[in-house]
Amino acid sequence: MSTSAAATVLRESGDTLGWTDYPEGVPVLVVDDDIEVRTVIGRCLRKFKVEIVQAGSLAQARRLLSKKRQQFSMLILDKCLPDGDGVEFWEEIRRSRPDLCCVIITGQGNGQEAHRAIQDGVFDYLPKPFTKDRIRSVVTKRYPGLLKIGDASVVVGPMIDGTDGVVENDGKIKFIAHSPSMISVSIDVTRVALIDTPVLIFAETGCGKEVVARLIHERSSRSDQNFVALNCGAINQQLIESTLFGHRKGSFTGAYTDQKGYFEEAHGGTVFLDEISETTPEFQVKLLRVLQESCITPVGSTEEIKVDVRVIAATNRNVKESDSVLRKDLYYRLAGREILLPTLKDRSADIIPLAFYFAQQAARKMKKKVWFSAGLIDALKAYSWPGNVRELSSVITALVGRAVGEVENILLVSDLPECVRVEVGDLKPNEAAVIGISEQFKTLAEVEAEHIQRVLRAFGGNMTKAARVLGREPTQFGKMCRAKGWGGGANDLSDADG
DSSP states (O other): OOHHHHHHHHHHTGGGTTOOOOOTTOOEEEEOSOHHHHHHHHHHHHTTTOOEEEESSHHHHHHHHHOTTOOOSEEEEESEETTEEHHHHHHHHTTTOTTOEEEEEESSOOHHHHHHHHHTTOSEEEESSBOHHHHHHHHHHHOGGGGGTOSTTOEEEEEEETTSOOOOOOOOOOOOOOSHHHHHHHHHHHHHHTSOSOEEEEOOTTSOHHHHHHHHHHTSTTTTSOEEEEEGGGSOTTTHHHHHHOBOTTSSTTOOSOBOOHHHHTTTSEEEEETGGGSOHHHHHHHHHHHHHSEEOOBTOOOOEEOOOEEEEEESSOTTSTTOSSOHHHHHHHTTSEEEOOOGGGGGGGHHHHHHHHHHHHHHHHTOEEEEEHHHHHHHHHSOOTTHHHHHHHHHHHHHHHSOTTSEEEEOGGGSOHHHHHHTTOSOGGGOOOBTOOGGGSOHHHHHHHHHHHHHHHTTTOHHHHHHHHTOOHHHHHHHHHHHTOOSOGGGOOOTTO
16 A cells, blocks of 8 residues: 555544544643744644644743633643743642643753653653744644644554554564565575575675574574574674684683583574674684584684584675685685675665564554654655664664653654754755744844744734835735735734645
8 A cells, every 4th residue: 555545544544543632622822931932833733723822921821720611732831931930830730730731841951850850741841942843743742633634744554552462572583575685685595594504694784684694594404403693893803712612711811611602502503603804814714614624623622523503604895805804715615605685775665664663663662552654654765774774773763762651652754863854855944943042043034034924913914014114015015925824913824834
């Protein structure tokens, strides 16, 4: 099913999905002494047909909240107000309104306070400046049903439910291959697994070399024996020999007892040597002898021990180059069977299935429910993923980690790391305006637009009067204002960015 088709299906069936729908007709209370911040937040939420009630002080907010018949869906509360501290005010009013969802916004917060606020039940804590999308993201996380109103962030794909009690732990490798290149790899793995010879895997860092090595072992006749893996680049080269071949008591400082190496531990099974090209030439000579003779000699011993082990090696370097650090004789011994793994950007059809898989793993560990927005899926497809599958796994796990509790959370583009959002073009030059940033950091065009709107509000939306004050020709000025949706009073100013 295509993304658009899936989105349509979910919009039509949204009422049965168990989403938290927005309480119709109930406004958001925005408390901030900066009228511009309140106005922009109001415009942001009109996209979802959510109205706001404004208060410029704690005294005004207290009066509004004291009215028993007045209900609010959410409280967006500035920390620093003329008549008090917003966080302390939240502690006060939560006793009378325990179900009210509160979001703290501030330009003078700190990490410790943010932590305490979240621990004490604040839904979110936003440092200024923050983007308009960030405000929308917070509101839609609390009320995911709002996403049914617009098309840009409608959810797609299956709901990933980590609270269903299902535990996947059958021990089998999950090999996700939807792209032609990875389907070919899967076929190669099956063929290689049936032939009990060394294997050399080529791939960039983060492409899943160990996953492929484990899959070869799993599909081989050795699958019921041990699989032992060692990253040769992550261990002191002076210790790698004793780690793999073992050592005898007293052979070096700290060798207090005889110790078996990985080759003995994996007897009958498979040893995976990742980043084999990071090893020293001296070790490579000894490894070559092990491959040829199927014997190891522990450090500090002259006795050879027979071992039955299949060796799978991997590297992220081009070992065929003339300056390669991998000995040619060792390469020829390993290269009886070679497998080349594509980068993630070269297997784009696997990106979303992998993302869903990583999200399922994270959701089950954290007991959460999440959906992917259409915008997020497009962004994941568009990003180049220089860190490959490892980077994708890290990003998705972090996204799920930011989701709130066991409610159904929508994962949005605005939740992605900045490096991803910048590359996929989420931040356009004319959308750099943010809420709560001081005037001197805005572009001239932004300052001019905001000044025009202030003048329009001062004259009740009368474009002719505003044009005279601004020194503009009234007819042309009127056309510009109508094109931008300005005029007719402050309450009629449209959200220019959608």
